[in-house]
Amino acid sequence: MHSRPMDWVPDLSDRPGPKYLSIARAMAEDIATGALQPGTQLPTHRELAYQLGVTVGTVSRAYAEATRRGLIDGEVGRGTFVRRRIGRDMGEIPAGANRGGIDFGLNFPPMGTTERDAFSDALKEIADSRDLMNLMAYAPHGGAPRHRQAAADWMRALGVETDAGRAIVTTGGQNGMLAAFAALVQAGDTILVEKLTYPGIVPLAEMLGLKVQPVDMDAEGVRPDALEEACRNFAPRALYCMPTLQNPTNAVMGEHRREDIAAIAKRYNLILVEDDLYRFLVADAPPPLANYLPDQAIFITSAAKQLAPGLRIGGISAPRAMVPKLERAMRASTWMASPAMAEVFSLWVDRGIASTMAREKATEMRGRQAAAAEILQGFTFAGHPTSMHLWLTLPEPWTDRDAVAVLGEHGVIASSGQVFATAPGAGRNRLRLSLGNPKDLKIVRHGLGVIADTLAGAPQQAASIV
Incomplete structure (x- = not known):
């Protein structure tokens, strides 16, 4: 060492x-x-x-x-x-710490009897279907026509102006991101990202040989002046951003901000990759960025948060001219999304079950965010009434390294803010707390209580109190 x-x-x-x-x-x-x-x-x-x-x-x-x-x-x-290893910062309890802890690390959605019963019913129906053999065979790279129609209906319910001819079924959101960048950006190109963003974009860019350039943010996400400056200085090919319940900051772009971002992207011929998988939680969110820029914007979402992570189903809406390239990228990456899981997804969309799950998750998160506002009084954090996470500023003299380690010893898993950083210093002395992962509200309240009590003291004192 x-x-x-x-x-x-x-x-x-x-x-x-x-x-x-x-x-x-x-x-x-x-x-x-x-x-x-x-x-x-x-x-x-x-x-x-x-x-x-x-x-x-x-x-x-x-x-x-x-x-x-x-x-x-x-x-x-x-x-x-x-830096500390990313895996640990994302919530892994250090070796020797209290196991069976309360997990505020990864952003899992709350799930219960609705998901269990709907999955069981769908599998039974599929097992008895005359179409069963087709679900075991190869499907078109962008998804079978019925599944693409369901993806288009799902995204339209989210406010996206699309149809089955512009929709592609993916193996989750990460696969959608991979397909988009592999299809539309070349090795050596620069892509712009928020200075705090979903950590999966960085290894994806490295794998494809892309240069990542952070863009400064404010309370609404990407700043237009910073985006314009980056376009002038770096000649980027694409912008990846999360305009609704941004991960990790919970920023929501207002309508005027979306118009400004779309106008800059159009002026510099910038491909806009919109990751909007939390959009279903915000009933009054402004229209998707893709609606403002229909000829050069890709809308990506995933069933992982709205329905269930294990489905591994997502959707892309793209300009028609880009669809063939995206289909080729799907072929090169996963060949196709699983037809069997796409059929479960389609049944849920067609019968309104997906909408029910979305409403139930938003209601559950409203209660969990209310508990956070109550228990973390006196602390500074950015939340949202229905978000699955919150962005906590640590009180002095705490650092994110200390907080992750000490909370881990107390059986509470949290994510260091620096995991989400693409710019030096971004995310320092912050924690992202994922409120959807613990099983129920009682466990959430207990874990938040441990966090509040721990951070109320100094790191050295808190480490000795279990």
Whole structure:
């Protein structure tokens, strides 16, 4: 383990390519092997440049690249440190901690008897269907016609202006994102993302060889002035954003903001990839961004939050000209979504069961958010009456690293805000708490009580109280 700032000096002798990338790759390898442990302080830019015989600018570029990859983070006045592993920050209880904890980590939806009974009934109906053999065979890459129609009906209920010819059935939202970027963006292109965003976009971009550039945000999400500046400076190909109940900040873009974002995207010929899987929770949300930009916007949603994560079914609505490319991307990635699960989904949409589930989840989350507002009085956080998560600002002297570790010892799982960061310093000393995952409101209230009591004290005191 390397624990002192001047200990780490990578060997670049057998590494081809730009020096700054070689440094970043060496850092990634040492983190993966454990030679660089989470929390290790790295050399200053000037000191590492001296040790390697390169310019300070080269080291600065290397550290910036490592930050973009989520490997390190800098703290003003303290230095640059190796980040904690993403898996742990997303809610894994540290080894040796209290197991069977209360999980506010991953954003699972609340589920109960409605989902169980509807799934059981659908499987029984499918088992007795004359169409059973077709559900075991290959389907078109974008989904069977009936399933594409159900996806279009589902997205229209969310306010999207679409039809079956523009709809594609995907294997969940992540697969939809992969298909969109694989089909429409080329390796080496720059994509813009919110400076705090869904963590799955970063490894996806790395896999496709895309450059990720963060865009500044405010209480409504992406700032138009920051987006315009990024378009001028980086010539990006696409923007990925979450305009409704943004993850993790809960921001909701107003109608005028959506108009401004769409206008900028049109002016710079920017493909707009709209991830709107929480939209069903906001009854009065403004129209989807895709409606403002019908010729160059992709709308992506997923059944994971509204229905059930295990379905692994999602939907894309795209301009007709882009549909063939997206179908080819589906073929290259998963060939097709599962016809059997797409049939369950279609039955639920056709019979209004999907709408019932959406209403029940919104009602359940309203109660859980109300409990959070009551129990976390005196703390600063961004919530929404029906959101599945909240964005908590930690009181001094707490850091997100301390909070995740101490709460884990107390049996409560939380996600560090830095997991969602694409810009240096973003998300620091924040927690995202996913209120939908615990089984019921009683458990939610207990877990929030533990969080409130823990954060009311200092980290050293709280760590000793179980």
